[in-house]
Amino acid sequence: MPSISRKGLSMPQSPIRKLVPFAENAKKKGMKVIHLNIGQPDIKTPQIALDAVKNNDLTVLEYSRTEGSEAFREKVAGYYAKNEIFVTANDILITTGGSEALSFAMGSIADNCDEIIIPEPFYANYNGFATAAGIKVVPVVSKIEDNFALPPIEDFEKLITPKTKAILICNPGNPTGYLYSKEEILKLAKIVKEHDIYLISDEVYREFAYDNKKHFSILQAEGLEQNAIVIDSVSKRYSMCGARIGYLVTKNKEVIATAIKFAQARLSPPTYAQIATEAALDTPQSYFDEVREEYVSRRDLLISELKKLDGVKVARPQGAFYCIAELPIKDADDFAQWLLEDFRVANETVMVAPAAGFYATEGLGKNQIRIAYVLDKESLKRAVHILGEALKSYIG
Incomplete structure (x- = not known):
């Protein structure tokens, strides 16, 4: 069988997209997946x-x-x-x-x-x-x-x-x-x-x-x-x-x-x-002002809700629409997959991006996740609630 290049073998998998098959399987089983894993804004294109x-x-x-x-x-x-x-x-x-x-x-x-x-x-x-x-x-x-x-x-x-x-x-x-x-x-x-x-x-x-x-x-x-x-x-x-x-x-x-x-x-x-x-490029400044205001509101709610969870540490973003949260677990990759395969609250679960894939130094970020706050505030609040219940169950 012909071989694959060393360069091809060394290409890293996306920490954002590698869990997609698990999310798709969950959806096929009738579960609702709240996506915190990818920076796809829900804001309307001009x-x-x-x-x-x-x-x-x-x-x-x-x-x-x-x-x-x-x-x-x-x-x-x-x-x-x-x-x-x-x-x-x-x-x-x-x-x-x-x-x-x-x-x-x-x-x-x-x-x-x-x-x-x-x-x-x-x-x-x-x-x-x-x-x-x-x-x-x-x-x-x-x-x-x-x-x-x-x-x-x-x-x-x-x-x-x-x-x-x-x-x-x-x-x-x-x-x-x-x-x-x-x-x-x-x-x-x-x-x-x-x-x-x-x-x-x-x-x-x-x-x-x-x-x-x-x-x-x-x-x-x-x-x-x-x-x-x-x-x-x-x-x-x-x-x-x-x-x-x-x-x-x-x-x-x-x-x-x-x-x-x-x-x-x-x-x-x-x-x-x-x-x-x-x-x-002719989009008026008012568009950006409204979008910025919406993201600030989402950020504030997300950070407030995350800080209510036992053992969770979160950085406060000053821009973009992502944050890193450190969880009281050892392996965020395992936790993220478990969320999609084995956990649900009222037939809902969440998809997060394990943060280890955002580091080049081996071993760093293993207990961290990236959250994209590109959803409406009600969805974000629900997602953090599910995340909190999941942590209790996973650690237990």
Whole structure:
């Protein structure tokens, strides 16, 4: 029998999706599964985006321009300007989701066996992108006791080697919901300039900053023009996860030129999705204000309810729509599967994402879960009640 590649065998499973078969089996048995496991917002996509696709008059669905049309990129640059981020259309590459933007960035700056430092826990697919690119992820630990704030800068210094090509952050963070302050970003800016490496910032949750805090982009840091690479996406911003439109943004001309070569190999980003996104860029600020208010309300309820559960420790998110909860158990993977296979309250159960898959350091996060608060408040309250009953039964 032909063999599978070592790279293929080493590709990590998604901690978010690997439990899907168990959830599907539970549903086939007539159970209701409340999904806390995946960041699929229930917020409606702006009607202006949906109408743009419905009402277009295309007669031939042609290839689009590799980097996205100039008019589209100009409009994206205008969006950034409204957020006090000043870039040109030539600094922007339209990609098939933020995922492709990150893959292009990694391919453009790092070779096989090079290293990228990432504060953990981090978005699990970073591991997958790095593995596919032959890059080694070097984790630096952030702790729930510190609300997952940026680890001491000395911890980064210790890990930088001649093979280090970049530091990668997610701001606000998935899975932690932590929002890096301007001061923390400037500390990272200083260290990457000193060591002549890149700072990659995944900023797909930019709009979701809470408690009167303001998001500070690495593209706003002075003197970082050659080091800063931003990964962005419309998936969560406009509740358009299925559109698969993202951006790679950098003022470094060599990086953009190299990333475009990777983009040419996949020909072009999807046409209808670009039409929808170009229209979505006209979404009024009131949309974001209402969505932000809704997520703050959900977060506050979720954290309040989780804190009522014996032995549960929870970090307080300042952005995005995720939180990490530490449970009084040893193995969250086993617990999450047990929830779907063997537990129910009034024929309902919950699906969570075990957090170990968001860490690169073996053994960390084993008793933690990630919760996505993308459901209405009544569902969240019900889910936490079920979780509490489940913990009593599981521990007992």
